[in-house]
Amino acid sequence: MRIDIITIFPEFFSVLDVSLVGKARQSGLIDLRVHNLRDHTHDRHHSVDDTPYGGGAGMVMKPEPWGDAIDDILTHVYPVADLTDAPDLPTATDAGPLLIFPSPAGELFTQAMARKLAEEPNLIFGCGRYEGIDQRVFDHFAEAGRVRLVSLGDYVLNGGEVAVMAMIEAVGRLIPGVVGNPESLVEESHEDGLLEYPSYTKPAAWRGRDVPPVLLSGNHGAIAAWRREQQLERTARVRPDLLPPAN
Numbered sequence: 154m155r156i157d158i159i160t161i162f163p164e165f166f167s168v169l170d171v172s173l174v175g176k177a178r179q180s181g182l183i184d185l186r187v188h189n190l191r192d193h194t195h196d197r198h199h200s201v202d203d204t205p206y207g208g209g210a211g212m213v214m215k216p217e218p219w220g221d222a223i224d225d226i227l228t229h230v231y232p233v234a235d236l237t238d239a240p241d242l243p244t245a246t247d248a249g250p251l252l253i254f255p256s257p258a259g260e261l262f263t264q265a266m267a268r269k270l271a272e273e274p275n276l277i278f279g280c281g282r283y284e285g286i287d288q289r290v291f292d293h294f295a296e297a298g299r300v301r302l303v304s305l306g307d308y309v310l311n312g313g314e315v316a317v318m319a320m321i322e323a324v325g326r327l328i329p330g331v332v333g334n335p336e337s338l339v340e341e342s343h344e345d346g347l348l349e350y351p352s353y354t355k356p357a358a359w360r361g362r363d364v365p366p367v368l369l370s371g372n373h374g375a376i377a378a379w380r381r382e383q384q385l386e387r388t389a390r391v392r393p394d395l396l397p398p399a400n
């Protein structure tokens with residue numbers, strides 16, 4: 154998978170050189186490129202924002218730098234020249250490039266969405282700052298490809314970078330080969346729609362607390378049943394909204 158990130162803080166993503174995503178980059182499983190939005194400004198101050206039409210506090214990110222930055226990526230990731238030379242060449246995906254903008258006004262990011270995004274050959278993330286990005290950027294690129302505003306949750310961050318980091322981690326770990334043991338992806342919170350069961354490891358007793366005896370029984374049927382019951386109990390207690398509708 155190729156991932157492009159557009160941001161005014163490219164140094165923010167240097168942390169993606171370590172851990173799982175870092176290894177995936179070194180092995181070529183993920184081709185991640187970070188682009189500085191300011192490289193696509195043309196004024197002396199490299200300005201990327203301006204006052205909002207209609208008044209109001211804060212600043213809005215100007216459309217021109219975003220348009221140039223995204224065009225530059227699309228030209229390289231989706232070689233338009235090739236398409237005009239050989240129009241039957243498929244684009245990277247039939248539905249065209251996927252642009253994701255983190256936003257508190259976006260659709261909620263979920264494990265199901267992470268699984269869908271992990272199937273994309275290319276993702277382009279646009280990190281907004283300030284009061285957001287001029288709406289016409291979303292409208293313009295929605296015509297050529299797919300634009301999705303995605304939210305991590307109902308709170309406000311100062312910009313999209315932290316959200317993009319979280320999404321890249323959630324999506325990246327689902328790409329085949331990134332996580333050593335794919336089995337470990339199966340029994341996790343939200344994979345089956347429920348929260349995961351509690352986990353234990355050695356020692357069997359610790360500060361007067363014993364591991365639940367069923368886990369030491371070797372009875373795999375009883376262990377599976379106990380784990381399922383723990384999932385349902387924990388989900389009902391912490392996230393009743395995730396419980397399947399009572400039939």
Ligand SMILES: Nc1ncccc1[N+](=O)[O-]
Pocket residue numbers: 255256257303304305306307308309310311312313316
């Ligand atoms: N919650 C957010 N606040 C600002 C930017 C992005 C956000 N998000 O959740 O993706």
